[in-house]
Amino acid sequence: DQQVKQNSPSLSVQEGRISILNCDYTNSMFDYFLWYKKYPAEGPTFLISISSIKDKNEDGRFTVFLNKSAKHLSLHIVPSQPGDSAVYFCAKVGTSYGKLTFGQGTILTVHP
Amino acid sequence: KAGVTQTPRYLIKTRGQQVTLSCSPISGHRSVSWYQQTPGQGLQFLFEYFSETQRNKGNFPGRFSGRQFSNSRSEMNVSTLELGDSALYLCASSLGSGEYQETQYFGPGTRLLVL
Numbered sequence A: 001d002q003q004v005k006q007n008s009p010s011l012s013v014q015e016g017r018i019s020i021l022n023c024d025y026t027n028s029m030f031d032y033f034l035w036y037k038k039y040p041a042e043g044p045t046f047l048i049s050i051s052s053i054k055d056k057n058e059d060g061r062f063t064v065f066l067n068k069s070a071k072h073l074s075l076h077i078v079p080s081q082p083g084d085s086a087v088y089f090c091a092k093v094g095t096s097y098g099k100l101t102f103g104q105g106t107i108l109t110v111h112p
Numbered sequence B: 001k002a003g004v005t006q007t008p009r010y011l012i013k014t015r016g017q018q019v020t021l022s023c024s025p026i027s028g029h030r031s032v033s034w035y036q037q038t039p040g041q042g043l044q045f046l047f048e049y050f051s052e053t054q055r056n057k058g059n060f061p062g063r064f065s066g067r068q069f070s071n072s073r074s075e076m077n078v079s080t081l082e083l084g085d086s087a088l089y090l091c092a093s094s095l096g097s098g099e100y101q102e103t104q105y106f107g108p109g110t111r112l113l114v115l
Helices: none
Strands: A009-013 A019-023 A032-038 A043-049 A055-061 A062-067 A070-079 A086-093 A105-110 B004-006 B011-014 B019-024 B031-038 B041-052 B051-058 B064-067 B075-077 B086-096 B110-114
Touching: A019 A032, A019 A086, A019 A105, A032 A062, A043 A055, A043 A062, A043 A070, A043 B110, A062 B031, A070 A086, A105 B064, B004 B075, B011 B019, B019 B086, B019 B110, B031 B075, B041 B075, B051 B064
Parallel strands: A009 A105, B011 B110
Antiparallel strands: A019 A070, A032 A043, A032 A086, A055 A062, A062 A070, A086 A105, B004 B019, B019 B075, B031 B041, B031 B086, B041 B051, B064 B075, B086 B110
């Protein structure tokens, strides 16, 4: 029962353009969603979060959109930079202490 | 503020041995969660501790255990190691405010190789 799905294993973008990373989830009313960036052999770095009561949250170059009717969220990175190249994970917290459920991750490559 | 720290960073063990990994949370954080990352299974939740008590547990065998100390530092132990236990073990901390919906901050991980 995979509750969080990232259907695109990889994404390649030109520097300066927009990167859009997508995530689908199974039904839940009270979820809290987070995006993390990860380099190999390192821990995930928190980027941005969104509560299920919101549609959008913005932090600098990062914006997360939540479409509750479609059970879909997306992370927009504008403008993309080569340093953004990493694996991006979406994750959700439900009504369960301390448990993040992660998607499979999307490898983002930003070309100079 | 210092981030989450984990020791050791790398570890090599042989099958049948046991291993203990350590995690120090961000100062002021009272909840500590542990995850296992493998190429095949991705990032999977092991367990969560708050106030020295395990509040939540994932679908892992009893060989995987943990504990938390009064200063919120946590350890996890894997007994009778198997080859499939080779993974990156990640610790994450959060405030422990009593809310489910908290942001977790991760440490750098411990890379365990079982031979």
